[in-house]
Amino acid sequence: MEVSVITDEHVEILLSDLLEQYGYDFTGYSRASIKRRISRIYALDRALSFAEFRYMILNDQVYFKRFVEQITVNVTEMFRDPSFFRKLREEVLPKLGTYPLIRIWLAGCSTGEEAYSISIILKELNLLHKSLIYATDLNPTVLEKASQSMFAISQMQQYSENYILSGGTKDFSSYYTASYSLAKFDDELKRRIVFSTHNLVSDHSFNEFQLILCRNVLIYFNRDLQHNVLDLFDNSLDELGYLALGSKETVEFSRISKRYKRLPGEKIWRKVG
Amino acid sequence: MRKCKAFIIGGSAGSLEVLLKVLPNVRTDIPFPIIIVVHRKHGTDSLLPALLSTRTELKVKEVDEKEEIKAGTVYVAPSDYHLLIEQNETFSLDYSEKINYSRPAIDATFQTAAEVYNTKLACLLLSGSNSDGVNGLKCVKSWGGTTLIQDPDSAQVAYMPAQAQLNVAIDQVLMIEDIAEFINLLS
Ligand SMILES: C[S@@+](CC[C@H](N)C(=O)[O-])C[C@H]1O[C@@H](n2cnc3c(N)ncnc32)[C@H](O)[C@@H]1O
Numbered sequence: 108m109e110v111s112v113i114t115d116e117h118v119e120i121l122l123s124d125l126l127e128q129y130g131y132d133f134t135g136y137s138r139a140s141i142k143r144r145i146s147r148i149y150a151l152d153r154a155l156s157f158a159e160f161r162y163m164i165l166n167d168q169v170y171f172k173r174f175v176e177q178i179t180v181n182v183t184e185m186f187r188d189p190s191f192f193r194k195l196r197e198e199v200l201p202k203l204g205t206y207p208l209i210r211i212w213l214a215g216c217s218t219g220e221e222a223y224s225i226s227i228i229l230k231e232l233n234l235l236h237k238s239l240i241y242a243t244d245l246n247p248t249v250l251e252k253a254s255q256s257m258f259a260i261s262q263m264q265q266y267s268e269n270y271i272l273s274g275g276t277k278d279f280s281s282y283y284t285a286s287y288s289l290a291k292f293d294d295e296l297k298r299r300i301v302f303s304t305h306n307l308v309s310d311h312s313f314n315e316f317q318l319i320l321c322r323n324v325l326i327y328f329n330r331d332l333q334h335n336v337l338d339l340f341d342n343s344l345d346e347l348g349y350l351a352l353g354s355k356e357t358v359e360f361s362r363i364s365k366r367y368k369r370l371p372g373e374k375i376w377r378k379v380g
Numbered sequence: 381m382r383k384c385k386a387f388i389i390g391g392s393a394g395s396l397e398v399l400l401k402v403l404p405n406v407r408t409d410i411p412f413p414i415i416i417v418v419h420r421k422h423g424t425d426s427l428l429p430a431l432l433s434t435r436t437e438l439k440v441k442e443v444d445e446k447e448e449i450k451a452g453t454v455y456v457a458p459s460d461y462h463l464l465i466e467q468n469e470t471f472s473l474d475y476s477e478k479i480n481y482s483r484p485a486i487d488a489t490f491q492t493a494a495e496v497y498n499t500k501l502a503c504l505l506l507s508g509s510n511s512d513g514v515n516g517l518k519c520v521k522s523w524g525g526t527t528l529i530q531d532p533d534s535a536q537v538a539y540m541p542a543q544a545q546l547n548v549a550i551d552q553v554l555m556i557e558d559i560a561e562f563i564n565l566l567s
Contacts, residue, residue, distance in 0.1 A: 115467065137446075137464075137472040138466060139464035139466050139467075139474075139492045140472060140474045143464070143476075143488070143492070144476075180474065180476040182475055323475045327472075333446075355458060355461060
């Protein structure tokens with residue numbers, strides 16, 4: 108990608124098309140990333156002109172789906188930021204273990220790597236049977252992939268290292284069966300996960316949780332939208348529940364910050380007020 | 381260049397020693413920000429800003445997402461995110477695919493900055509062993525910005541600046557000892 112043929116005006120046109128035609132509101136997203144994503148798919152799909160590109164998005168449902176999938180960033184990993192997962196394992200989840208049922212909301216779960224990571228920890232803590240993980244994303248295609256519980260085998264060495272760094276002591280390969288280029292994770296791990304679509308911009312709170320995780324999603328939102336989404340989390344979190352964000356995200360500066368106390372060292376806050 | 385609104389330095393293998401030599405000689409009243417994007421290992425975040433701040437009186441900090449970009453500050457890109465510049469002169473972070481095996485990718489910062497600052501941008505590519513930054517410099521050039529490289533002969537690893545020299549019209553090739561002076565003369 109060198110010089111972009113997609114201009115700032117093009118971006119605004121497409122975002123208002125998506126809102127008017129499909130009800131998808133991306134207007135509160137940071138523009139630099141969206142513009143790069145749009146330029147990328149424009150080039151990949153060898154669109155002949157902006158007019159043609161726009162027409163396709165507006166009139167071709169299949170292409171529209173692809174477009175939405177491509178302008179959001181779906182990159183994820185298992186046990187990314189091992190020290191974060193260590194904190195979940197050693198402090199947060201054991202605390203929640205005293206509840207009869209642990210409800211967890213994983214917002215922006217993408218293709219599910221985080222959901223299975225949490226499931227593995229819950230299983231090792233003997234809490235999986237009484238936990239429910241609601242793993243949600245805007246994008247139905249990534250959820251479809253997530254529910255298959257299959258990931259590239261080429262990633263497993265990295266994930267296994269992350270797992271060990273996060274405090275895991277089992278043989279990581281005991282959680283999956285290798286088949287050709289894929290690692291298929293045990294069905295038991297997904298028995299307590301519910302995958303479903305939820306749009307953080309436009310959908311409401313749908314339950315009360317003891318732990319909400321939303322990592323590397325807020326970085327794509329402007330400040331106003333970040334604050335709205337943090338309000339949504341606040342409304343969905345039990346007293347003394349935990350809110351976990353990505354390593355560069357924060358509840359500081361938001362309307363809810365006063366009621367949240369940070370756990371030292373990690374981007375995890377406890378609702379205390 | 382009329383008026384510089386941002387000076388961005390990209391580097392990889394062999395660039396740290398250059399930064400450590402250059403920073404002490406940069407004047408402390410520069411009227412623009414210096415933004416540093418270097419490849420490094422994930423998880424070593426706070427070390428680099430701390431190290432750099434021992435070499436200058438300028439404020440050195442790791443970028444926070446959505447932070448407003450201010451003159452007279454040295455910003456360091458966090459590891460494992462791409463650093464993007466928004467039209468309203470704030471930073472944003474992006475966790476998309478690696479580019480040239482790198483995250484942060486110098487290309488991503490150079491390109492987004494070029495579209496924001498146009499002619500009022502100078503980008504310098506230092507020592508390194510891959511070609512990250514080359515496409516970014518092309519973009520800077522096409523938006524009228526100033527393209528700079530460390531003299532490949534002076535680089536610990538010449539590949540990166542040499543690739544830039546092969547593929548992009550470079551405005552100036554700088555010796556290590558001339559980099560600070562060049563920055564100091566921009567206004
Ligand atoms: C970079 S991924 C983060 C994945 C994972 N949480 C992690 O940190 O590794 C961002 C995810 O957020 C989702 N997303 C973006 N906008 C959203 C919205 N408005 N509502 C719900 N999910 C959204 C994207 O579809 C994508 O799967």
